[in-house]
Amino acid sequence: LALQHLTRTRYQLIKQLVRTKQHFIENVYYKCNTLSKELKAEGGSVLSATLVTLMTEDYTMDQLAEMPLEEFAALIQKLGNYRFKNPAGIAKAISKAIRSSYRLGQVHQDSVDIVLGVLAKEIRSIEKLIKELDKAIDDLVVVLPEYQCLTSIPGIGPVYAAGILAEIGQIERFSDETKLAKYAGLYWRQNQSGKSEFENTPMAKRGNRYLRYYLVEATNSVRRYEAEYTAYYKKKYAETPKHKHKRAIVLTARKFTRLVDTLLRNHQLYMPPRSVIEK
Structure with a gap:
């Protein structure tokens, strides 16, 4: 707390x-x-x-x-x-x-x-x-065992790690990464046309706004360091003429949430994948 x-x-x-x-x-x-x-x-x-x-x-x-x-x-x-x-x-x-x-x-x-x-x-x-x-957060977050899991990701420092961990608490509270993403509000209602890539469907406005903020900001930092996330962001950015950055960074944050869930659930450090471009 x-x-x-x-x-x-x-x-x-x-x-x-x-x-x-x-x-x-x-x-x-x-x-x-x-x-x-x-x-x-x-x-x-x-x-x-x-x-x-x-x-x-x-x-x-x-x-x-x-x-x-x-x-x-x-x-x-x-x-x-x-x-x-x-x-x-x-x-x-x-x-x-x-x-x-x-x-x-x-x-x-x-x-x-x-x-x-x-x-x-x-x-x-x-x-x-x-x-x-930031200094107070830095001093406090280092005592958390999960801290090193998140800061092992290039681009994630003490503040973003702290913001994410403070809102998630114990990862076991969530049965899977989908539930975690929904808790953060990183999900979309299905539109009437049945499109699944959220082209014109607004993101749900429910969810934990603090966790959503720290996940999105952390993602924006990670994409500058990790080729996999850079490529994914660029791919999503190019898919639509409207709201290009906002849409791309939120979709990339949804992908990043899977990584956060995996690292915390398995108590492991980040290892860059061999293939950096998601097909």
Whole structure:
């Protein structure tokens, strides 16, 4: 129960962080309505610590627009602790966005600046709390014997392992992996046409949302390391023109649930299969 309390609180903080970042982006749009688009083209993010600083602290939009590009790039590098590979490109993207955006009235701009500042502080605060929770989870989960079963999977760290284990409890509670998947809500109602691959049938909204979250996030990490899951994800991604990523990652999570069930039920470590592509 102690571990579950930590992992569920972390889930709530993640949701809160996402909502706050979305609110931040909405206010950035008011301040500079093409910034996100321009940064995306340059591989940057409006929510990097550097750009949050630029948007909320010592510089107005006009000051940034009028700043020489070389000076602007140097400022970005300094604020970003010299981590950017292409500071000039990002500086140019920001400058272009500022010049092509509409201008707010001073009163409105000041109010947006205040909101951005508050949201930036909230984002940093939540991120700090999540790090503290991750440390507490890491310290607690290592005592569980099943911990090593899940962390033997490439891409699964202490937090995802803890979130999964905290919700499953004893694997013997479930007669098979189908029951486990249903408990997590990773199942689909049969549609009237009889199709079994869930093309247009929505996923059931019942189930343990915490377990579903940790299984899906763990799967998204595993697919970056394990060729079998990479191939399966790509296959599912290519099958439909709509909701491509969401559908593919959930179907891959359903496959991943079988692996979790097998490892926990047999108390074994993960061994990569010889054949990495599922036909």
